[in-house]
Amino acid sequence: MTTWLENAWYVAAWDSEVDSTPLARTICGVPMMMYRKLDRAVVAMRDACPHRMLPLSMGLREGDSIRCKYHGLKLGPDGVAQEMPLTGERVNTRICAETFVTHERHRFVWVWIGDKDKADPALIPDLWPCSANGWTFDGGYYHVACDYRLMIDNLMDLTHETYVHSGSIGQPEILEAPLECKTEGDTVYLWRWMPAIEAPPFWRGALKQDCPVDRWQICQFLLPSSVMIDVGVAPVGAGATLENHDQGVRGMVVDFMTPESETTHHYFWGMARNFDVDDAGFTARFKAQQGGVFAEDKEILEAQQNAIQANPDLKLNAYSIDQGGVRARKIIEKAIRRQQEANR
Known part of the structure; x- marks a missing residue:
């Protein structure tokens, strides 16, 4: 039993990473370029020449084709x-x-791992803030030497911010705020509401004022x-609630963990935001x-994987x-179990 699901869309690259020169990347144990x-x-192809298996990512582009080197x-x-x-x-x-189905949406190149006939673009997650008017979106990529599920654990447990990110977004109030969690179908929601607290450094700068705020985190x-x-903050009294919180500054942290192997993954991270959307300099600094x-x-999780x-x-x-x-x-x-039972 593998640790990842097949017949699913995975982020393979940022749109800017893929150009005319082949990009090699192993996705869910499959070397592809x-x-x-x-x-x-975008073309996605197994990164092995069917003749003598030299990686095709080393090949020479000729028009829309690739010639093994x-x-x-x-x-x-x-x-x-x-x-x-x-x-x-002759x-x-x-x-x-072997080739793979690809699709571009929300600045990402997606690849379908599994049965090609089931590759429905409608199954790609709705990342509405990444493409909505009044928002801007950018991010980056890390190769992380740990099981992709450890990163999911990390992102679904924001108490770690108090200690791991104390200089930017962490604060003691995160530990003190009640944590609530629910499951709806195949989706997990986890949230904290932190009323009338001091904003941490990043959010104070984003709000451009020093005042008590209501802060939220909804995973x-x-x-x-x-x-x-x-995530975000709003001045106390602005009327922000857990259900409606566009009164202050708001962001949507987007995280995609694409398995490479059982102990490594590709981490695509970014944030869409509804403030300073036209400030390209701020976008780059942020x-x-x-x-x-x-x-x-990354440092914490790779050390955790080594300890495991x-x-x-x-x-x-x-x-x-x-x-x-x-x-x-x-x-x-x-x-994964449902999928395996269906394939028997």
Whole structure:
């Protein structure tokens, strides 16, 4: 039993990462390479020449095709052989490389892992703040040497902010605020409402005033491996509530954890926001700051993965603060089990 779900869309890259030069990336244990055709559509193909298995990401682009750098086998964007290595040899179109369905939405390149016939773009998560008017969105990427589920645990347990991110978004009030959690179908919600507190450094700067605020954190886990976190602050008395909180400054932290292997994953992070949307300089500075925050998570989680592997006789324990991650893991396990039963 693998630790990840198949027949699902996974983020394979930011739109800016994929260009005419092939990009190599292993997704859910499958080495693949991606490039853009002349019309800018994205091709995703198994990163192994069907002749002698040299990575095709080392190949030479010719129009919309790729030529293996070892013996010259040329493959079209559909993975089918177009030219054989020996001059004059008849092309055997049965020779081909596996290709994958891709789709672009919300600045991401998505790849479907599983049965191609089930690759419905309607199944891509609704990241509405990433494309909505009055919002702006940007982010980055980290390769993280840990099980992708550890990052989900981390994002569904924001009590860690008090200690891991004390210099930016963490504050003691996070530990003091009541934590609530619920599951609806295959979605987990976890939230905190922190009324009449002092804003931490980042949010004080975003609000551009020093005053008591109401702060919220609303985490949402979605299959197969994403967490969206509705965050922000509003001045006390502005009328913000847990259900309606556009009175101050609001952001939507977007996190996609795409498995690479059982102990490594691709972490695509970003934040859509409804303030200073036309300030490109602030967007760049904020992206760098957010990258620093997530680098702190990366350091913690890679150390945790090393400790897990060094202590195979021990198991993770779960407290009440861990209920979001625990529920997310159960949903992943149930979905994988359902899929396996359906394939029998």
